[in-house]
Each structure stands twice: as structure tokens, then as C-alpha cells.
Amino acid sequence: MSCAAKRKRGGKSSYRFRTLPEVLPPPPPPLPHAPPQDPLPDITPWVQGNCGIRGVHHFESHRPGPHIAITALMHGNEYAGAGALAHLLATPLTPTRGRLSLIFLNPDAYAAFDPRHPSRFRYIEEDMNRLWAPKLIHSTHTSQEMQRVRELVPVIDTVDVLLDLHTMTWPSAPLLLTSMAERNLRMANTLACQQADPPQVVLDQGHPTGPRLIDYERFSTPSGTARACLLEAGQHWTRSATQHSLSMARAFLAQHGMGPPLPTTPHQGGINAVVTDCVEAHTAGFAFLRRYTGGDIIESAQTLIAVDGMDEIRTPYDNCMLVIPNLRPRRGHTAVRLARLL
Template sequence: MRTLSEVLPPPRQPLPHFDITLPPPDITRWADGNCGIAGVHHFEASQPGPHAVITALMHGNEYAGAWVLDTLLSRSVRPVRGRLSLIFLNLQAFARFDPERPTLSRFVEEDMNRLWCPELVRSGHTSLEMERVRAISPIIETADMLLDIHSMLWPAPPVLLSGLTTKSLAHAKALSAFQPGTPWVVQDAGHETGPRLIDHVHFASNRTRATACLLEAGQHWLPNSRLVAYTTACLFLQQAGVITPQPDLTVLPSPRLPRTATVTHCVQAHTARFTFIKPFCSGDIIPKKGTVLAIDGAEEIRTPYDNCLLVMPNLRPMRGHTAVRLGRPAEA
């Protein structure tokens, strides 16, 4: 006979109090852009080279990347070869950021990072975010290399996400190898609800050489997330050969072997009472197959194999949203 504790699900994790120790940057002077598109700054060198693109503010309350673009623009960083585009994406969501309610400015009408589909761009679907994607897509479709900077609600070490192509995996591994802590590099196919920017066919197709990866720099409002994002952005531009080394950039003297994993399961919350059995953290590795991770209604969510990597668990997922991605490390 099952005990009462076995029948009842564990209590849901409460939302923590978030201290905003990294305030939002003032990007007023960059809002107009310099090429006729709001928030887009584009520069070209006299010498030929790749088109490198860095995007920030895909979500309005994830502004570590906006700090990075503000720093690069304030220092008048320019390409020595090729082209450089620095893009503040969801300016209107960012303008709504309120430190008293910091989770409510992720987007205005819909998640911009589910809209990067050429067919959707050409469709009649409309929203504030959709119109912004339409305005920026022509720049994205000329990128040779792209870094999309994000951050996380729940505190966790940084992680680099790539699509499933070998080219984008190599791109992300190169960024990880020279960084303190050697962030995990995770390959995944994205979300059922729509393609992310890094899933755009321009990067996801093996018919092009264009690569993209997504940095989750750490918790949204911690100063270290800004530092991680800046280090990654400068490494990205230096590895592309677009800029000269930055004097304040601290990197490893020699590369380390990156830790890589591939997402095999994307666990969605099917009920409003999805509850993890404890407050797991992104990057946790669960040693044993069959370990219970969460309760979703009457269903137990268990690890599908030994040494299962937890990727960005959302400790309070809404029904229909991703609760956690499960990854198999390459060495497992």
C-alpha cells in the first residue's frame, strides 16, 4: 500500500525573490540604429570578410546582451574585415521592463523566439514581434555567423545551444573551449511551438555555410551574466576575424575540450501542477536511469538513461510549456 507522501505530489517550488543586481542599460542613444532599421547598427570594413551578427534582447527582460552591445558601440568597435551587425531585437518589450515585476516583459504579444520561419514571415500572421522579425530577417539571411545572447530566470551556469548541424556545433564548441568553466555545449532541435533564431533555415540547412549558436549567459539580473556575455561576444568576433583582440578580454591560455551533449527529450508540462521533486539546476547530471525528476498529474517523469544532463529546468512551468530538456552527454 502506498503511503500518503507517495500519493500526493511534492509541493511546487515557490518563485524566488529576484534581486536586480544588474540594472538595465540605457540604450536610448542606440534605439534608432544607423541603417534605417530601429535598433540595428551595421558596419562594413574595406577588407572583405564574413558578416558577423550579434543579437540581444530577444526577450525584453534578458538584457545582459544589451549591455554587451552598449559596450561595443560605446567603444566604437568596428570590423577590420567583413561586416558587423549589432541588433537590439525586442525594443518595445525591453521598454516595459519593471524591476518590481521583472518577469512580465519577456515579450509584448508573443514570444519572438518562436517566429523565425520564412513561411511565417511571408504569411498574413501579425503581431508586434512578428513585424519586428519581418524587419530584421533580411539582415539575418545575409549573416555568415550569428551569436544570439540570452539569459536564464533560474540561476545556473552558462550554456551554449546549437542546432543539429555539425557546422553550428563546431561554432559553439570553439566559443566554449576558451572560456573559464568551459560551458556545456548542447545540441537540440528547438521547440515544437516554433523555430528559434538559431533554427532559421539559413543556419539549420546544410546547403549553407552559415552558423549560429545561442548563449544562455546565466541568471538574467546578475552582473556575472554580463561578463560571460561580453567574453563570449568578443571571442565570437575575434574567432570570426572581424575585430582585433580586446585588451580587457580574459580567456584561457589554451583551449580545453568542450563538454557536449545532445537533447533527446523535451519534457512539456501537460498539467498546471507539474512539480519537480526538488529544485534541480541546469547542468545537473542524474547518474541513474529511471530516477524520478518530477510529477505531472498522475505521470512520473523519469530519466531515460544513466548520466542524464538536465538542461535549463523551469521550476514553475506553465501548462503546455517546456519544463526541462534531457540531454545525453557525448562521453556517456
């Protein structure tokens, strides 16, 4: 086998090999489709917010302390986090110090969501979670999501600790994603240890198509102090994703004195891994050899996991974790991230 076309941002990759694949993969599976296991959350009572910014709710203690925030609905079809926020807002919230903010990020995308097509309606015009770059925010670029980011930046610029709630299209174990700053890993590990079934904790260097909210410079610069992590709570429409979202939100609030304390039953943290490679589909024929699930660990290096036209995609090292595999990636989109266990 000859090795060629080793491409990766900033250098060569160790997972892509040019050859004529000897193994033909099965056809890609259809997009997952299932009715929501619970009624969709009604955010109508909360969508106007309470501070003059749509979808933003502030609660003040009038005592010194950090600004804590939980965000949801970055993507309109990821409504488990919205259910968690609606549940929290339905009960009195009285932080003992600092400020608490609960934020519905893209309520317009959620308003367009159709449960008959649960994998659609991530956004109206463009992915809001690729727009958190200061140069882009201050540029002339515009879209509905870009305008919404600009509305929210004055709030985000004051947040000290942030939890961003998401779900996934394909079946996957829950995980906490953080940027590479050590303080964010510590935050995620603390949250994971407070869960009865600790999620995996995965560090990565950002998304190749644009910075996410957790990559915003306030949370990701090495010299900063503000912290953020992102929860991927499971598959979009499942009851377990809603339960994971609410459980993590409650643990986050309790950790910062913003909610009732939880029973002290600490658990050992989940798997820690660092993303080393972001595998992009170069052709429309990208296909995995089998239906992998997020969190799967491939024991042996050089295991063939997918083909992409004339390229073979192989694991670059032993015990390689597959992070959020997309079993039907479009050309130019991320198919899977490869992570090394720490």
C-alpha cells in the same frame, strides 16, 4: 508499475509513465525574484540604429569578408546581452574585413520591462523566438513581434555567423545551444574553449512551439554554410550573466577579426550533450521532486525527477543532463529538456 501515455513529438517517449505516484513532490517554488545586481543598461543612445532599421548597427570594413552579427534582447527581460552590446557600441568598432552588425531585437519589450518583476516582459504580444519560420514570415499572421521579425529578416538573410545572447529565469550553469548541424557544434565548441570557465555545449532539434532564430533555415539546413549559436549566460538579473555575455561577445568578435585578439589561453571545451526529449507539462500540477539546477546530471536511468498529475517523469538513460529546468511550468509549456552526454 504500468507504462502508458508515452507521448513525444513524432513518436513515443521513454520518460513518461502513467501510474499513481507514490512520492508526493514539494509545492513548486515561487518565481525567482531579486533586484538587478547592476544598473539596467541604457540603450537610449543606440536604439535608433545607424542604418535605417531600428536597433540595428552596421559597421563596414569595405574589404571582403563574412557578415558577423551579435543579437540581444530577443526577450525584453533578458537584458544582460543588451549591456554587452551597449558596452561594445561605446567603443570604436572597426572590423578589418567584412561587415559587423550589432542588433537589439525587441527594444519595445525591453522598454516595458519592470525590474520589480524580472521574470515578466519577455515580449509584447508573442514570443519572438518562436517565429523564425519562412512560411510564417510570409503568411498573414501578424503581431508586434511578427512585424519586427519581418523588419529584421533582410538583415538576417545576409548574416554568415551569428551569436544570440540570452539569459534564464532559474539558476543554471551557462550553456551554448546549437541546432543539429555539425558546423554549429564546431562553432560553439570553439567559443567555449576560449572562455576561462567553458560553458556546456548542447545540441537540440529545435523548440516544440516554433523555430528560434538559431533554427532559421539559413543557419540550420544541413547543406548550408551560415552558422549560429545561442548563449544562455545565466540567471536574468545576475552580474555574472552580464560578465558571461560580454566575455562571449568579445571572444566571438576576436575569433572573426572584428575585435582585439584575446590572450591565447585555450581551455578544454565544456560538456557536449544532445537533447533527446522535451518534457512538456500536461497538467497544472507538474512538480519536480527537488529544486534542480540547469546542467545537473542524473547518474541512473529511471530516476524519478518529477510528477505530472498521474504521470511520473523519469530519466530515460544513465547520466541524463537536465537542460533549463522550469520549476514552475504552466500547462502546455516546456518543463525541462533531457540530454544525453556525447
